[in-house]
Every structure is written in C-alpha cells, then in structure tokens.
Amino acid sequence: MKIVIIGTGNVATALGRKIVQCGHHIVQVAGRNAAHAQTLGVLLHTPYIDNFYEIADGADIYIIAVSDTVLTGIENWLPVKIKGIAVHTAGSVSKMVLKNVAGSYGVLYPLQSLRSDRQAVPEMPLLIDADSPGTLRSIQTFAASLSGKVQFADDALRVKLHLSAVIANNFTNYLYTLTQDFCAKESLDFSLLLPLLHETVDRLEQYPAKLMQTGPAIRNDKDTIAKHLYLLKAYPALSRLYAELSGSISDYYAEPKAG
Numbered sequence: 001m002k003i004v005i006i007g008t009g010n011v012a013t014a015l016g017r018k019i020v021q022c023g024h025h026i027v028q029v030a031g032r033n034a035a036h037a038q039t040l041g042v043l044l045h046t047p048y049i050d051n052f053y054e055i056a057d058g059a060d061i062y063i064i065a066v067s068d069t070v071l072t073g074i075e076n077w078l079p080v081k082i083k084g085i086a087v088h089t090a091g092s093v094s095k096m097v098l099k100n101v102a103g104s105y106g107v108l109y110p111l112q113s114l115r116s117d118r119q120a121v122p123e124m125p126l127l128i129d130a131d132s133p134g135t136l137r138s139i140q141t142f143a144a145s146l147s148g149k150v151q152f153a154d155d156a157l158r159v160k161l162h163l164s165a166v167i168a169n170n171f172t173n174y175l176y177t178l179t180q181d182f183c184a185k186e187s188l189d190f191s192l193l194l195p196l197l198h199e200t201v202d203r204l205e206q207y208p209a210k211l212m213q214t215g216p217a218i219r220n221d222k223d224t225i226a227k228h229l230y231l232l233k234a235y236p237a238l239s240r241l242y243a244e245l246s247g248s249i250s251d252y253y254a255e256p257k258a259g
Contacts (some may be wrong), residue, residue, distance in 0.1 A: 001024050001025070001027065001057040001060040001061060001062065001132065001142055001145075002024075002025050002027050002058065002060050002061075003019055003024050003027060003055055003059060003061050003062075004026070004027050004028045004029075004030065004059040004061075004062045004063070004064060004065060004084075005019075005026060005028075005029050005040075005053070005057060005063050006030045006031070006052075006063065006064045006065065006066070006186070007030075007063075007064060007065035007066040007076075008029065008031035008033065008036040008037055008039070008040045009066070009067070009116065010115050010116045011065040011089050011110065012029075012031075012040060012063070012116075012155040013040055013043070013114075013115050014042045014114035014115070014116065014118070014121050014124075015063060015065060015089070015110065015117035016029070016040065016043070016053060016170070017043075017112075017121050018121045018124075018146050020044055020045075021121070021147065022145050022146055024145070024206045026044050027045045027047075027056050028046060028047050028048065028049060028055070028056045028059075029041045029044060029046055029047070029048040029049075029060050030048070030049050030050070030052060030054075030055055030071055031042065031049075031050055032050060032052075032077070033050065033191075034050040037049065037050050038172060043211045044215050051255060052077070052078055052079055052124075053079055053080060053085060055080055055082070057083055058083075058084070058101065058151075059084050060084055060085065060104070060138070060142075061084060061085045061086075061108075061138070061139070061142055062082045062084055062085065062086045062087070063087055063088075063089065063097070063108065064086060064087065064088045065088075066088075066090045066094060066213075068090050068091070068092060071088055071093050071097060072089055072093060072097055072099070073162030075100055075101060077126070078100075078101050078259065080225070081100075081101060081102065081103070082101060082102035082103070082200075083102075083103060083105075084102075084104070085104045085105065085106065085130075085135055085138055085139065086098050086104070086105045086106075087100060087106045087108040087128075087139060088105055088107060088108075088111065089107075089108055089110060090107070091109050091111070091158055091159065091161065091162030091165070092158070092159045092163075094155045095129050095131065095153075095155060099163070101133075104130075104131060104132065104134075104135045104138075105130070105135070106129050106130030106131060106135050106140075107126055107128060107129040107130070107139075107153075107158065108126060108127075108139060108143060109126065109127040109153070109162075109167075110124040110125070110126055110147075111124065111125040111126070111127055111161060111165060112124035112125070112189075113169060115130045115207060115237075121147070122152070123147070124146075124147055124149075124153075125149035125150070125151065126143040126146060126147045126149065127149045127150075127151055127152075127153035127157075127158055127161065128140060128143050128150060128151070128153070129152065129153060129154050129155065130154055132166050134229065136152070137141060139140055154179065156217055158245050163230060174257070175241070176197075178235070178237060178238045178241070179238075180194070181234055181235075182232075199200050200212070204234055208244065213249065213253065215229070215249070216246070217245070217247075217249035217250050217253075218250070218253045219225035220250055225246055229242060232234060
C-alpha cells in the first residue's frame, strides 16, 4: 500500500519503521516542524514536507500520528481534505474527529509504548475502527500486514483499553522511576531487581495476576511494613504510595467477614 505519515514523533517513527519493514511504500512524511520532518524523511528514505498544502494525493492510507491535543484541533491546522483513508493513532480520541478532514476515516491504535530512539519495533497489537464496513476492511488488511494481533475496538472500548494501559504500564513505570531514585540515593544496585520484574511479567502469560500477589501487605505483616515506612521517611512520594498500595492490597485480599 501507499502510505503518507502526518506527524514526526515516537508513534510516527516506530510505525514508519514497521511499515517499511513490511514492504509498504511510504510516499511522504509531513510535519509542522521542518527539521523533525526532515529527520524522519531521511530515516524512512522518503520525501518530507512541512507545508500541509503539499500533502500528496493518491495514497491508500494517511496515518495521522500526533498528540491527542493536536489531533482534537485537526480542522484548525490541516488545510486540505484527504482523499484516501485517514486514520489516527490515538487511544482516547473518537474517530469522529476526522469526519470533516477525510472522505473515509478510522483508527489504527497501536496498544504499545513506542519510542523513536528504539531501533527494534516491539510487538504491537493494533486496535482498529472505521466509518464504514468497506473502510474497516481496508484498514484491517493493512493492519494485519503489520501485526499478528488486530482487533476491532470502537471509541468506547478503545478508551477503556487505553485506560487499562495507563494503569498497567504508565503507573508501573512511575513506581520503577521512584524505585530507581531510591536505589541511586541509597547506593543500591537496581539491576538486581530486573530478574524479579521479568519473572513477574512472565507469570502473567500463564496465571491471573490476582493469584500471583506476594509481599508483606497480602500477609498483613505489619512489622515489615512499619520497617519499610521508617526507611522511606526521606522519600515522601514513595512513602505515600507504599502506604496507600499496602492498605489497598490488604483490603483486597482480606478474608470476608462471616455473617
């Protein structure tokens, strides 16, 4: 397929790499920042523009990979109507945002954390939606060439999956950040924790997370919890989260009261 990418950030770069790997032809890269558009164009060996009036005609799919805020104001900065199929890549923005900028439109949402500085493109499930069955079939065909995991997800389902991703991934990464800070200040080797983290994620392939919970909170080990909180006195953000999460875990796994 012939593809135009509008956007130059992490998602545009990772998707662009994957599209090239899968044998599609990227006709053009378009971005508001000329330097960023040039960088991505050179990386993908394709022409680049920073004037949206010059967006190429004749592509099969136009991928709009910009931030949610920029996407919701698309009618203010995209001066031409797209003649092919336009898709955006956002998890929590309705497909209807593209209604007035393209004749056919939909969503191609990669349920993955993508970084432009990562050479290898990770496995990425693709959630798709469209304005019509015909458009959906075209997007499905394209998505299936990029990923072995393609599912339909309308606006309501997609935003719930996006929320799930934020909780499971973004919140967890913040805990990793606070833990790395703690280890650095306490002269501890954070890398010693990596096998533990890998094992926890690997278990999710086979078992429900609910059955794999360990630690002092599920045992209601108040002495250990108190020792940990004492050590965290100089780390208020981590201390607060430790206390709140420990309490939540204890409540979740508490034995139901008789009667």
